[in-house]
Amino acid sequence: MRLDKVDLNLFVVFDALYRERSVTRVAQRLHLTQPAVSNALNRLRQTFGDPLFVRGTRGMQPTPVAEAVTADVQRALGLLQKSVGGHHNFDPGDSGRVYRLGMNDLAQGLVLTGLHQALAGAAPGVSVQAYYPGRESSVEQLKAGDLDILVDVPQLNARELEQVQLGGIPYRLAMSANHPLAAKTFDISDYLAAQHVHVSSRARGRGQVDLALHNQGRRRSVKMRVQHYAVAAAVTTSTDLLWTAPSSALNYPGLVVSDLPFEVEALLLNLYWHRSADQDPANVWMRELIKQQFDLGLLNVAGSGA
Structure with a gap:
């Protein structure tokens, strides 16, 4: 040709x-x-x-x-x-662009407050629509331009996507202030004897915590599986269920947060975008802003002790 x-x-x-x-x-x-x-x-x-x-x-x-x-x-x-x-085609201060960001409520809670504050100062005309499209449709939505950027775990390997690792969020344990374990030093036996709430967007399958226990030849009792972190927080504060989650999800009143009595790898999150947007100045700018707010969000979580 x-x-x-x-x-x-x-x-x-x-x-x-x-x-x-x-x-x-x-x-x-x-x-x-x-x-x-x-x-x-x-x-x-x-x-x-x-x-x-x-x-x-x-x-x-x-x-x-x-x-x-x-x-x-x-x-x-x-x-x-x-x-x-x-x-020169993109000036954040003059832009009225609407960015569509794929994030679950964990990533939204970590990034969006700081992102809003940053936009208010540097790009007051820019707005954000954040939602989680599901892992199955994320690639198609990025292809079609329905999503500008996606934040998700490192499991997407489509060749038309670019990606960079944002970082890892450590897991911690939360319980109600009235929980029997809140006032004592506990170990893995106490953890396994208790009942648990688990957050997942999927209907079934092991999460990172259960995989870690499985690899140790252990198993916990999950009595409730929910889709959203805010729901798990509400359940945990008013029941005797334990909740193991990334530390950034645990900043809710009424929760007592402590270290886990076993090792779990941190939850890694990646930033994804379509290859066609790799050099798009508007997309590059938002990617850098999300990276900054992710890092600041992790610092705030560490400083709060959650």
């Missing part, structure tokens, strides 16, 4: 089709007519000698050839955008 024979605007259509999976939505996104998008797709098919996108039950699905070239196309478009606009 000779580039001097190819209209580079076709690759913009290619990228939009890959993200939107709909000729209609691509036309709306690029401010083109539907026939113009269809014509561009036909020219792309001739260029590659492949259908590239075929109709399916979930819209226009990429062929293996399209999947194979997408990462390179998106990276090239990102580099072109950087070359044309550079960092």
